[in-house]
Amino acid sequence: MNPGLLFDAVLVTVLLWVAWAALASRDLFRGIVLFIAFGLVLSMGWVRLGAPDVALAEAAIGAGIAGALLLATWARLPGKTEERPGDDLEGQERDHEQR
Amino acid sequence: MSSASRPPGEPGLLLRAVLALLLLAAAAGVALALVAGQVAPGLSGAVAAALPDSGASNPVTAVLLNFRGYDTLLEMAVLTAAVVGVWSLGPAPRIRETEPSPVLLGMNSVLIPLAPLICAYLLWAGSSRPGGAFQAGAVLAAAGVLFIISGRRPAVHLPAAPMSWGIVAGLGVFLAVALAVMPGGRELLEYPRGLAGALILLVETAATVSIALILAGLFIGGRPEDEP
Amino acid sequence: MNLLLLGIAAFLLLNLAAGLWRVMRGPTAADRMLAAQLFGTTAVAVLLLLAEGMAQPALRDVALVFGLLAAVAAVAFVQRVWSRGGGHDGH
Numbered sequence: 001m002n003p004g005l006l007f008d009a010v011l012v013t014v015l016l017w018v019a020w021a022a023l024a025s026r027d028l029f030r031g032i033v034l035f036i037a038f039g040l041v042l043s044m045g046w047v048r049l050g051a052p053d054v055a056l057a058e059a060a061i062g063a064g065i066a067g068a069l070l071l072a073t074w075a076r077l078p079g080k081t082e083e084r085p086g087d088d089l090e091g092q093e094r095d096h097e098q099r
Numbered sequence: 100m101s102s103a104s105r106p107p108g109e110p111g112l113l114l115r116a117v118l119a120l121l122l123l124a125a126a127a128g129v130a131l132a133l134v135a136g137q138v139a140p141g142l143s144g145a146v147a148a149a150l151p152d153s154g155a156s157n158p159v160t161a162v163l164l165n166f167r168g169y170d171t172l173l174e175m176a177v178l179t180a181a182v183v184g185v186w187s188l189g190p191a192p193r194i195r196e197t198e199p200s201p202v203l204l205g206m207n208s209v210l211i212p213l214a215p216l217i218c219a220y221l222l223w224a225g226s227s228r229p230g231g232a233f234q235a236g237a238v239l240a241a242a243g244v245l246f247i248i249s250g251r252r253p254a255v256h257l258p259a260a261p262m263s264w265g266i267v268a269g270l271g272v273f274l275a276v277a278l279a280v281m282p283g284g285r286e287l288l289e290y291p292r293g294l295a296g297a298l299i300l301l302v303e304t305a306a307t308v309s310i311a312l313i314l315a316g317l318f319i320g321g322r323p324e325d326e327p
Numbered sequence: 328m329n330l331l332l333l334g335i336a337a338f339l340l341l342n343l344a345a346g347l348w349r350v351m352r353g354p355t356a357a358d359r360m361l362a363a364q365l366f367g368t369t370a371v372a373v374l375l376l377l378a379e380g381m382a383q384p385a386l387r388d389v390a391l392v393f394g395l396l397a398a399v400a401a402v403a404f405v406q407r408v409w410s411r412g413g414g415h416d417g418h
Contacts, residue, residue: 063397
């Protein structure tokens with residue numbers, strides 16, 4: 001068996017799943033984190049496709065700028081509490097008070 | 100998902116079904132194209148044949164900066180226009196001054212000096228290996244982003260002019276080089292034989308500085324306060 | 328040799344997939360963000376394995392860039408999201 005085939009199969013599965021999860025996420029913050037993860041996996045995908053240049057660009061943009069940009073934007077969004085009342089924010093509040 | 104309490108603006112069942120069908124059709128088309136195999140031979144043979152004269156041994160750099168230099172020139176124009184557009188929207192939001200934690204300062208003092216080093220390495224590597232102006236500029240911009248989000252104003256206050264000049268430098272140098280090679284019966288962007296490598300490096304260096312400033316400028320999200 | 332390296336890389340990728348469970352589950356924003364940081368480290372390891380297994384030394388540069396920049400998102404999270412109490416205290 002081609003040793004790359006197993007890796008590629010896992011890679012494609014993970015890539016598609018992360019992409020779907022990031023798109024379908026109702027929680028914006030979770031979507032952002034999934035998008036950061038998507039960039040990492042996509043970079044490996046470019047590597048397997050034999051395009052290290054694109055992988056390098058994806059690494060630099062995805063890890064260095066896009067993630068920070070999305071997180072900073074999320075922090076400025078108004079009305080995040082209405083987005084999804086429940087598990088996420090209570091946990092944050094509790095942890096924040098513990099500090 | 101299909102409950103009656105779906106929020107306004109969420110697509111209905113019919114739209115979802117149509118979208119799913121369209122996506123399936125697109126996926127089937129791509130799969131078919133993959134199974135059918137490569138129909139056209141592509142241009143890799145032509146690129147490989149012309150590579151020795153291009154001034155770069157990395158085919159990607161040769162295509163971007165030499166064979167299709169026109170595209171890259173216009174891409175620089177697009178990036179420059181993007182930052183001009185963002186600056187026209189208004190002044191940058193004020194940085195909330197915070198006292199960074201010692202951990203963050205320690206990490207910054209390690210990471211930020213490494214970024215220009217790796218930037219220069221990627222720029223230089225671009226002529227023979229994967230790398231190049233965009234990747235190098237993005238690494239430098241990431242260091243700038245790290246600096247911006249650390250929440251402290253830079254101790255050295257950069258005057259406005261160098262930032263503006265730096266942003267247009269990439270496009271300006273590229274255009275100047277593109278026009279400067281024209282005397283002697285050459286086309287726009289047709290580098291002279293022996294000089295191609297040096298000219299590509301010059302263009303890429305200017306582009307790196309510009310891309311780094313443009314990406315960091317886009318992250319700031321508005322016109323720096325000193326700008327007119 | 329190749330089989331071993333690519334096999335380990337696939338295993339690490341499965342680890343990344345397992346970490347996605349933490350991103351989905353949460354419950355706090357910091358849990359999700361730390362899982363993403365773990366992915367950055369995993370990606371560096373996978374890329375180094377691929378560089379050896381595919382005999383493409385250029386991939387080490389990609390790993391280098393990931394190693395350098397993976398922390399940027401974490402800093403953005405701590406400075407912009409976490410320091411404002413999860414960002415839900417308004418402005």
